[in-house]
Each structure stands twice: as structure tokens, then as C-alpha cells.
Amino acid sequence: MSKGQRLSFDLDDEDLKLFNEEAEEQLELLDTALVHLEGDPDPDLVQQIFRAAHTLKGSSATIGHRRMAGLTHAMETVLDAVRQGKLEPAPAVVDPLLRALDALRLLAQEVVLKRHSGVETGDLEAELHAALETEAGPFRHEPTPVSWALSGAAAAEAFAQIERGQPVYLVHVRIAEECQLPGIRCYQVLQELDACGVVAWTEPERSLIEAGAGEFSTRALLASDVGEEQVQSALAAVSDVGLAEVRALTAEQLTGVAGGEATPLFEAAPARAQLTVVGRETPEAAAAPRKTTQSVRIDVERLDGLMNLVGELVIDRTRLQQIREQLAGVLRQTSHAELMENLEETTAHLARITDELQEEIMRSRMLPVRSVLTRLPRLVRDVAAKCGKQVELVMAGEETELDRSVIEEISDPLVHILRNAVDHGIEPPDERRAAGKPETGMVSVTAWNQEASIYLAIRDDGAGIDTEALRRKAVERGLVAAETAEAATEEAILQYIFLPGLSTAKALSDVSGRGVGMDIVRTNVERLNGHVTVRSARGLGSEFVIQLPLTLATTKALMVMAGGTVYAIPLVSVTEALAESDADLHQVGGKHTLRLRDRLLPVADLARALGERRLAPVEGPRFVVAARHGDRQQAFLVDRLLGEQDVVVKSLGDVIGARRGLTGATILGDGTLGLIVDTASLLSEQAQLAATA
Amino acid sequence: MATILVVDDAAFMRMRMSKILSEAGYDVIQAGNGVEAVEQYRGQKPDAVLMDITMPEMDGLTALREIRAIDPQARVAMVTALGQQQVVLEAVKQGAKDFLVKPCEGERVLAAVSKLCA
Numbered sequence: 001m002s003k004g005q006r007l008s009f010d011l012d013d014e015d016l017k018l019f020n021e022e023a024e025e026q027l028e029l030l031d032t033a034l035v036h037l038e039g040d041p042d043p044d045l046v047q048q049i050f051r052a053a054h055t056l057k058g059s060s061a062t063i064g065h066r067r068m069a070g071l072t073h074a075m076e077t078v079l080d081a082v083r084q085g086k087l088e089p090a091p092a093v094v095d096p097l098l099r100a101l102d103a104l105r106l107l108a109q110e111v112v113l114k115r116h117s118g119v120e121t122g123d124l125e126a127e128l129h130a131a132l133e134t135e136a137g138p139f140r141h142e143p144t145p146v147s148w149a150l151s152g153a154a155a156a157e158a159f160a161q162i163e164r165g166q167p168v169y170l171v172h173v174r175i176a177e178e179c180q181l182p183g184i185r186c187y188q189v190l191q192e193l194d195a196c197g198v199v200a201w202t203e204p205e206r207s208l209i210e211a212g213a214g215e216f217s218t219r220a221l222l223a224s225d226v227g228e229e230q231v232q233s234a235l236a237a238v239s240d241v242g243l244a245e246v247r248a249l250t251a252e253q254l255t256g257v258a259g260g261e262a263t264p265l266f267e268a269a270p271a272r273a274q275l276t277v278v279g280r281e282t283p284e285a286a287a288a289p290r291k292t293t294q295s296v297r298i299d300v301e302r303l304d305g306l307m308n309l310v311g312e313l314v315i316d317r318t319r320l321q322q323i324r325e326q327l328a329g330v331l332r333q334t335s336h337a338e339l340m341e342n343l344e345e346t347t348a349h350l351a352r353i354t355d356e357l358q359e360e361i362m363r364s365r366m367l368p369v370r371s372v373l374t375r376l377p378r379l380v381r382d383v384a385a386k387c388g389k390q391v392e393l394v395m396a397g398e399e400t401e402l403d404r405s406v407i408e409e410i411s412d413p414l415v416h417i418l419r420n421a422v423d424h425g426i427e428p429p430d431e432r433r434a435a436g437k438p439e440t441g442m443v444s445v446t447a448w449n450q451e452a453s454i455y456l457a458i459r460d461d462g463a464g465i466d467t468e469a470l471r472r473k474a475v476e477r478g479l480v481a482a483e484t485a486e487a488a489t490e491e492a493i494l495q496y497i498f499l500p501g502l503s504t505a506k507a508l509s510d511v512s513g514r515g516v517g518m519d520i521v522r523t524n525v526e527r528l529n530g531h532v533t534v535r536s537a538r539g540l541g542s543e544f545v546i547q548l549p550l551t552l553a554t555t556k557a558l559m560v561m562a563g564g565t566v567y568a569i570p571l572v573s574v575t576e577a578l579a580e581s582d583a584d585l586h587q588v589g590g591k592h593t594l595r596l597r598d599r600l601l602p603v604a605d606l607a608r609a610l611g612e613r614r615l616a617p618v619e620g621p622r623f624v625v626a627a628r629h630g631d632r633q634q635a636f637l638v639d640r641l642l643g644e645q646d647v648v649v650k651s652l653g654d655v656i657g658a659r660r661g662l663t664g665a666t667i668l669g670d671g672t673l674g675l676i677v678d679t680a681s682l683l684s685e686q687a688q689l690a691a692t693a
Numbered sequence: 694m695a696t697i698l699v700v701d702d703a704a705f706m707r708m709r710m711s712k713i714l715s716e717a718g719y720d721v722i723q724a725g726n727g728v729e730a731v732e733q734y735r736g737q738k739p740d741a742v743l744m745d746i747t748m749p750e751m752d753g754l755t756a757l758r759e760i761r762a763i764d765p766q767a768r769v770a771m772v773t774a775l776g777q778q779q780v781v782l783e784a785v786k787q788g789a790k791d792f793l794v795k796p797c798e799g800e801r802v803l804a805a806v807s808k809l810c811a
Contacts, residue, residue, distance in 0.1 A: 180794045181773075184781050191785070212782040239791050239805055 003118030009063040009111055019059055023108045026052040030101050032374040035381050037089045050079040068107040071121040074128040075100050081132060096127040161223035169222045169231060172245040179240035186214025192234040197224025303365050310358045311648030315667055317354045320347050362551050366401035369447045372411045373398050376418060376445060383422045390429055390440040391422050397447035402454050403551040409528055413521040417458045417544045425462030425542055456546040465536040467493045473502055494534050498522040526680035555649060559642035560625060563607025566674040568647045568666055569625060573679035576626040577641055583624040594635040596626055602690055606636035610661045632683040649676060695740035695810045696720040700730040702748040710743060713799040727751025731759045741809040742769040746780055754784055761788045768809045
């Protein structure tokens with residue numbers, strides 16, 4: 001077998017999807033968890049890692065992926081030894097596991113690409129086996145089957161029961177839908193099962209059921225010496241029991257390990273949901289009860305489809321509100337006042353429901369930011385190792401949710417800032433010691449939610465950004481005029497870090513110097529309608545804060561008319577909108593400026609700024625809209641203000657092809673097209689124009 | 694035929710329950726509060742009890758406890774309004790065999806009673 005050679009596996013397209021999703025999930029878990037194996041790991045964590053390797057082994061064996069199954073088997077063997085306390089997870093043990101994980105990613109990809117990745121597993125397997133011999137002497141692997149959702153004692157009890165030749169039942173009870181207090185029925189079911197034998201496991205867990213928080217579905221594992229029918233009739237004594245399945249299990253079914261094939265009997269709550277292994281948890285997060293909710297997988301395309309439909313609905317709602325307003329005048333004067341009232345009531349209701357529906361669907365597209373953060377511990381470990389630094393990564397707010405479209409885009413900027421923090425921010429251990437700091441530096445990534453924005457802060461307790469070096473570089477490279485740089489405040493100089501073509505690293509290092517600078521970070525973040533700010537103090541560290549909108553699918557906008565076209569200016573960037581006659585407009589050096597709270601803002605005609613050439617002369621009063629992005633501010637002249645509106649963003653490519661200064665288009669209530677202004681790019685373009693003029 | 698004790702401080706509820714049960718052929722005795730219910734239970738040993746929760750003098754939960762003290766095998770179903778989940782849960786923990794949520798349809802009452810008497 002060699003690289004590129006075509007491979008075929010024993011699975012159809014549907015299975016492939018499932019295989020992929022599962023593999024991705026397990027690999028991600030391994031990614032997060034493996035680096036925390038070193039030292040004195042939490043037994044639950046070891047158990048989770050073991051289970052992930054085990055699951056991967058099962059599924060790869062099922063589809064006939066021999067190398068993947070072989071490698072995961074070797075990992076499983078090592079992890080089992082760790083799990084049983086027979087092997088200490090020293091670096092000599094963890095390193096080969098991490099290398100195996102890297103290979104696993106490629107092996108899993110082979111299934112999708114149906115091509116050989118060139119990865120052979122023999123050496124890695126040998127390394128893993130060698131790790132087994134490292135400390136505890138020759139080690140013989142004794143496979144102990146592990147059950148899926150049972151904790152140690154409960155599992156032992158259940159196995160002992162089966163060994164005694166007595167049945168262990170998997171019980172699944174559904175409470176009839178019309179039942180008004182399912183929680184109590186659930187408790188009654190538990191009472192009946194308790195009377196039948198030993199209940200080793202329940203879902204939801206026992207404490208919840210006992211608190212009356214059970215739901216319509218309950219599952220339990222019952223070790224009992226009574227027959228199946230007796231269990232059935234005990235359950236039937238409870239009112240509202242709709243369906244009761246009682247199934248005796250064999251030892252193989254109990255372990256979920258039947259002939260190497262993984263059969264999860266109990267789909268426990270996703271392991272990742274409980275996995276907060278990274279750094280210190282904030283007290284609030286630790287105290288917050290873990291909510292177990294039921295979930296289904298939904299195709300992202302389907303969600304996008306739903307979002308589009310809701311978008312249409314939002315448009316219709318807006319249109320309906322407009323019609324209502326138009327009708328109001330006419331109908332009130334006639335005898336149709338009541339009809340009008342009805343219409344108003346219905347429109348208001350429709351508007352509320354549409355809002356809620358939109359919100360719900362938006363929420364369903366949200367993913368916890370954890371899915372991006374999971375990769376970071378590994379990244380930090382690798383980067384720190386490469387630059388000879390000691391770094392502890394602390395993460396908080398992993399539950400914070402973001403629209404999946406935003407999540408996909410934010411990963412690169414985040415990774416870049418974090419690399420920089422470790423590579424350039426944190427000092428080498430000896431320097432830190434000399435500066436009176438702990439040798440191990442700290443980098444933190446914190447996510448939180450505030451109003452309609454998500455914030456991601458990346459902080460380090462390193463040397464801080466050398467503003468002198470920044471100032472010099474910016475001038476040397478001709479990015480900033482010498483006299484401007486000379487006069488600039490520390491704060492202003494810090495912003496130079498975002499200038500294209502600037503790199504502060506003394507030498508391009510292997511880690512960060514890949515030709516991607518902070519300017520790309522800023523561009524990427526701004527493309528998401530977000531912005532990034534930096535603060536830094538010499539000797540104390542730096543902080544980057546990325547602010548992002550919750551979703552990209554809809555946005556609140558101020559609708560304006562300019563040059564005969566309707567534009568939507570995202571409300572996040574609008575600071576002021578006023579009649580031209582009320583605006584404090586001046587001519588400064590031949591340029592129009594607006595004085596707004598002690599600041600002078602350049603004024604431009606919006607339609608002209610967006611490249612409209614043939615403009616009809618405007619009659620009547622005009623308006624001024626002040627917009628802000630990052631620290632840039634600018635005022636635009638528009639013909640009319642049309643009010644605020646929720647707009648559904650459609651890509652311009654779909655509609656008229658890309659145009660500068662615009663992010664997209666939206667269909668207005670009356671069916672015409674509105675253009676969504678890209679404040680970020682428009683403002684930076686205007687600033688450049690002003691600089692060159 | 695089995696004897697059922699209907700306990701409720703609202704005469705209308707007692708009457709409705711009694712009617713449903715008598716029409717199905719049960720013998721019905723009544724009590725207007727917990728104290729009466731305990732007395733009736735001691736004197737008549739009914740086969741099953743339908744017990745309201747919120748009542749003057751002695752509430753349903755206390756009455757349940759006292760009746761279970763007299764007869765640990767007592768078969769009692771609580772009759773509850775929505776919003777009393779915690780009390781019902783407590784009652785079930787203390788030995789109530791079932792519960793009915795008001796307003797109760799005849800069919801559900803009969804199903805519960807026949808289950809209790811089984």
C-alpha cells in the first residue's frame with residue numbers, strides 16, 4: 001500500500017456520514033483531553049479518553065480499516081493500563097499517544113478521501129507497546145470490558161449479577177403524552193423497579209427522578225431475580241405508562257463490546273458536555289448545574305434552509321406592517337375601525353411569533369465556542385515546546401454560543417493571536433525569573449456574551465508589546481509618516497500592530513512567521529462585522545479582544561435612501577442620525593466635516609462613496625448618518641431615513657455580483673432590493689482617500 | 694363491589710366523583726376533610742381512597758400519612774390541581790399509589806380506581 005492508492009471501505013454514503021461525525025467527535029475529544037493526561041489525571045477524564053479510543057477502534061474495525069483499528073487498539077491498550085493505575089501517564093507515555101492521534105486524523109480522512117494517506121502504523125504501534133514497558137516493567141494486557149454508562153460500582157454489580165446467572169434488564173419506559181405530571185410517573189416507575197431488584201443506572205439520573213424532574217422517557221438498568229413478565233406487570237401498575245420495554249441483556253450486550261464492534265447501548269450524555277478539563281473553571285461555571293437536554297442531529301443545510309424561510313417570513317411581516325400602516329389611515333375614517341383593530345392585533349401577533357421563530361432557529365444554529373477552543377490546548381503545548389517556553393492555558397466561557405458560520409471563520413484569527421501570545425508575548429523561563437515572574441507564563445482565552453455580541457479575549461502575562469519597536473518598524477517600512485509616529489500616543493502606536501506589512505518578531509520564527517500578520521486577523525474579524533482591539537502594558541502582558549455579532553444571517557440596520565437606492569447600514573455601527581439642518585456642519589480646509597460631541601467627522605455623500613456616478617439632484621431636506629467602526633468615524637449624507645429594520649443578509653454574488661463597500665443585499669418588504677453597507681471596508685477606504693488627498 | 698372513599702372539601706367535586714363511581718357500580722362513601730377521611734377509613738375500611746390535597750382541618754398529605762398508619766396497605770390516589778407537583782411527589786414518596794389531575798374525566802377516574810382495586 002502506498003500514498004495516493006485508492007482504498008475502499010465497507011460502508012455506504014449514509015454510514016460514511018455517521019462514521020465521520022462520530023470519528024470527528026472522538027478525535028476532538030482526544031485532542032482536548034490527551035494533553036491533560038500527563039501528571040495526575042482525573043479518573044473520569046482517563047475513562048473518557050479510553051472510551052474515545054475504544055469507540056474509534058470499534059468503528060474502524062467494522063468498516064475494515066485495519067491500520068486505524070490496529071492503532072486505536074494499541075492506544076486503547078496503553079490507556080487501559082493508565083486507567084487501571086498500572087501505568088503512569090508520564091511524557092514517555094503521552095507523547096506516543098499524541099503522535100498516534102495525529103496519525104489517526106489522517107487515517108480517518110482516508111475514509112472520506114478513499115485514498116491512502118501514506119500513513120503506516122507499525123512504528124507507532126511499536127512505540128505504544130514500548131511505552132507499556134517503560135515504568136511498570138513488563139506489562140500484560142488483561143482486557144476488562146467496560147460498560148458504556150455505568151460507573152465502576154454499578155458496573156461491577158451488574159456483571160456479578162449476570163455471572164450469577166441472574167438477569168440484568170434494560171428497561172425503557174415511555175409515559176403517555178397526555179400525562180400532566182410525567183415527573184411523578186417517572187418516579188413511580190423508579191419505585192416499582194426498586195421493588196423488583198437493584199437499579200444500577202437510570203437516565204435521567206436517579207437524583208433528578210427523585211426530585212420529580214423526570215420526563216416522558218426513562219431508561220434504567222435493573223439487576224433482578226424476577227422474570228421479565230413480573231417486571232412488566234410491576235410497570236403496568238403505574239398509570240400513564242405508555243410503552244414499557246424490558247429486555248434481558250447478555251454480558252456482551254452489557255459491555256457493548258460484541259466481537260469488536262462497538263454497540264453503544266446507552267447513549268450517555270455526550271462526554272464532551274461534561275468535559276471541562278482545560279485550566280481552571282470559573283466558580284460560576286463550576287457551580288452551574290449541567291443541564292441534560294435531549295438532542296437530535298440536524299443537517300446544517302436543513303437549518304440554513306429553515307433560516308432562509310424565516311428570512312422570507314420576516315420580509316412578509318415587514319411588508320404586512322407597511323400595508324397595515326397604509327390601510328390605517330383609510331380604514332379609521334370609515335366604519336371599518338373594528339376591522340382595522342383586528343388587522344393590527346393579527347399583525348402584531350404575527351410579528352411577535354416571527355421574531356420568536358427567527359430567534360429559535362438562530363439559536364439552533366448556535367454552537368458552543370468550545371468547538372473552536374478544543375484545539376487550543378494542543379496548539380499551546382506544541383508552540384510552547386517549540387519555543388522553549390512554559391505556558392499554562394486557561395480557558396473560560398466555553399459554553400458561550402456563536403452562530404456556526406461565525407465559528408468557522410473565527411478559528412484562524414484566534415489561533416493566530418494565541419500563537420503570537422505564546423511565541424512573542426510570554427518570555428523564556430530565565431527572563432521571567434529575572435523579571436520576578438513565575439517561570440510558567442499564563443495565557444487565557446475567555447469567551448462571553450454581552451447584549452448582541454460575543455467577546456473573545458486572549459490575554460497573556462508576558463512582556464507586553466514593545467511600542468518603541470512598533471513605532472520604529474512602522475516608520476522604517478514606510479507605513480506611517482515619521483512625524484505622525486513621533487506625535488502618536490502609546491495607545492495609537494499599539495494600533496500599528498494591525499497595519500499590513502508589519503511584523504514585530506525580531507526574526508521570523510518557525511511558529512508565527514508564516515506571512516500572516518495581525519492585519520489579516522483584523523481583516524477577517526471585520527469581515528464578520530466584528531472588531532478587534534488591543535491593549536498592552538510593558539512587563540505585564542497584552543490583551544486582544546475580539547467582538548463579534550451573534551449571527552451573520554440577519555442584522556439590524558438603519559434603512560436609508562441615497563441616490564435613489566435603499567441602503568441598509570448595520571445598526572451596530574450607526575452612532576447618530578439627524579436632519580442636515582440640525583447637524584453642526586462645517587467646512588474645514590475645503591472639506592465637509594460634522595462636529596459631533598467634540599469630534600470632527602469627515603462627511604461624504606453615501607451614494608458617491610459607494611460609487612454611484614449619475615446622481616439625480618436631490619430636492620428637500622437631507623440627513624446625516626454618523627457611523628463608527630473600530631476607532632474610525634465618518635458621517636454620510638443621505639436623502640432620506642427610512643427607519644430601523646431587521647434585514648436578512650443575502651450574498652451579493654447571488655444578486656448583482658460583488659461590489660466594494662457592500663456586504664450583501666436584502667429583499668425589502670415591497671420586493672425591491674436593498675444594499676447592505678459594509679461599514680468596515682467603506683470607512684477604511686474613506687480614510688485612505690482622505691490620507692492620500 | 695368495591696367501596697371507594699371520596700375525600701374533597703368541595704361538595705361539587707365529591708358529588709361528581711360519587712356520581713361517576715356509583716354509575717360504574719362502586720359503593721361510595723364521602724368525607725369533607727382529612728379528619729373525616731381518617732375516621733371514615735377507620736370505621737369503614739374502604740378498598741380505595743381518592744384524596745384531595747388542599748383541604749381545611751387536615752390536608753390530604755397528612756390524612757394520607759394517618760391512613761397509612763392505620764393500614765399500611767391502604768390504597769390511596771391523590772387528586773390534585775396542576776401546580777402541586779411537589780406535594781404530589783411527596784405523597785407518592787409517602788405511599789400514595791396514584792394521582793389524578795383535576796379536572797378529572799370520568800374515564801380516567803374509573804381507570805385509576807380499577808387499577809387501585811386490582
